[in-house]
Amino acid sequence: MRWIHSLSWTIVILMVVTLGLAPYKPEPHILEKLTMLFNGELAKPIDIFDLFLHGMPWLLLILKTYTLLGKQSQE
Secondary structure (H helix, E strand, C coil): CHHHHHCCHHHHHHHHHHCCCCCCCCCCHHHHHHHHHHCCCCCCHHHHHHHHHHHHHHHHHHHHHHHHHHHHHHC
């Protein structure tokens, strides 16, 4: 998990704002894909790839936050 610590917060947040939310209209792509997932409509390989692609920045943000909070609780 050291590579997550090496990522700067600026880069991770920039990834979330750009790739994680793009395209912005009519709704962020990640919300569309998550809705499809929860409705059981996520079946096409391109949709699964889109979920992975647009979800990865969010996952990095969650992991970086989790490791930071875990590191602070140990001190």
